[in-house]
Amino acid sequence: MFGYRVPAPDEAMLVSGGRRGLGGAPFRVVTGHGTFVLPVFRKTRFLSLAMSEAEVMEKCVTRQGIALTVRAVIAFKVGNDRESIVNAGQRFLSDQDQMSVLTGRIFAGHLRSIIGSMTVEEIVTERQKLATEVLDTSKAEMAKIGLHVDSLQIQSIDDGDTGYIEAMSRPHKAAIQRQAKIAQAQADQASVEAEQVAARKQAEYARQTAIVRAEFDAEVDRAKAQADQAGPLAQAHARREVLAAQTELALKQAELREKELIAEVVKPAQAEAERIRVLAMAEAERMKIQAEAAASYDRVALDRMLIDQLPQIVKEASAGLAGANVNVLNGTDGLGEIAAGLVGQGLTILDSVRKNLSGKDGAVAGSGTALEPYTDRGRPSDDDGPVDIR
Structure with a gap:
C-alpha cells in the first residue's frame, strides 16, 4: 500500500x-x-x-x-x-x-x-x-x-x-616422540602377542577343525559303509526270505506229493499186498487142506459122504416140520430163522455123526457103508404142541 x-x-x-x-x-x-x-x-x-x-x-x-x-x-x-x-x-x-x-x-x-x-x-x-x-x-x-x-x-x-x-616445542616433541616410541613398542609387543595368541587360536582352531573333520569323515565313511552294506544285506535278507518261502513251498509240495503217493502208490500197493497176502493165505490154507486130504483120504471120503447126505438130512428135518403147528412172530425174518435153524440142526447132526464115526478106531472109515436115512425119531410129534421159533 x-x-x-x-x-x-x-x-x-x-x-x-x-x-x-x-x-x-x-x-x-x-x-x-x-x-x-x-x-x-x-x-x-x-x-x-x-x-x-x-x-x-x-x-x-x-x-x-x-x-x-x-x-x-x-x-x-x-x-x-x-x-x-x-x-x-x-x-x-x-x-x-x-x-x-x-x-x-x-x-x-x-x-x-x-x-x-x-x-x-x-x-x-x-x-x-x-x-x-x-x-x-x-x-x-x-x-x-x-x-x-x-x-x-x-x-x-x-x-x-x-x-x-x-x-619451546622440542622437549615436548622429544617427550612425545619417546612416548610415541614407547607406545609404538608397546603396540608392537601387543601386536606380536596378539599375533601369537591369534596364531595359537588359529592352530587350536585348525586342530579342532581337523578333529571335527576327521570325526565327520569317519562318520561319513561309516555311513557310506553301512549304505554300501545295506544293499548286499538287504539282498541277502531278501534271498533268505525267498529261500525260506521256497523251502516252505517245497515242504508243502513234498507233503502234497507224499499224500499223492500214498493215495496213488502206497494205498494201492497196500491193497495189492493185502490181496496177495489173502490169496497167499488162501492158497496156503488150500495147500494145507490138500495136504491133510492127501494124508487122510479116508477122512476126506467120509466127510464127503456126510456132506452128500446133508441135504437129505435137512430135507427130512423140514419134512418133520411140515405138519407141525409153528407160529411165526416176526414175518419173513422168522422164516429165515427157521430155515437157518434147520440148516444148523443138519450141520450139528453131521458133526456128531462125524465125531462118532471117527472115534471107532476107523471101523467106519473105508467100510463104504452108507448112513441110515433120517427117520422120524428126531422130528417133533404133533402131541408136543406148537413150537415158538423166534
Missing part, C-alpha cells in the same frame, strides 16, 4: 522527519512490523541486524620481548535492543561497512595490550584465556557503538624466524 513500509526480519527501519524517538533519538526505530510513512514529510532508512565478520592480523610483542604475529576472527552484529540500534544507526547508517573496519581496529588494540602482558608459553598453551580477556576488555567499548560480539577465535600464532615456539 502507498506509504506503508515493512522492514526485513534482519533489519531495523529508521524513520526520521517527524517527532523524535524514545530517549531523545533523532528517529523512530521500527522492527518486526510495518508502519505508515508520509512521503516527502518522512524519510526511511534501513540498518542491517545481520551477523558480520572482522578479521585481525596483528604483530604483537610478548612480555618476553618476542614478536608474534597473531591472526584472529571476530563475529559481531548490531545489538537487538533499541539503544544499540540507535547507537549503531548514528555511527554506521551512512556507511555500514565501517563496522567491520572499526571492530577490527578495536580488537587489534586490545589484542596487542593483552599479549604484551603474557608470555609465549601462556599464549600458545592458553589461547582460550587470551580470547576471553580480549572479549572482556572490548565488550564495553563495543557496546558504546551499538555492536555485540558473538565470538573471537585465535586462528594462528607465528613467531617468524625466531624459532622460539619451535624450540
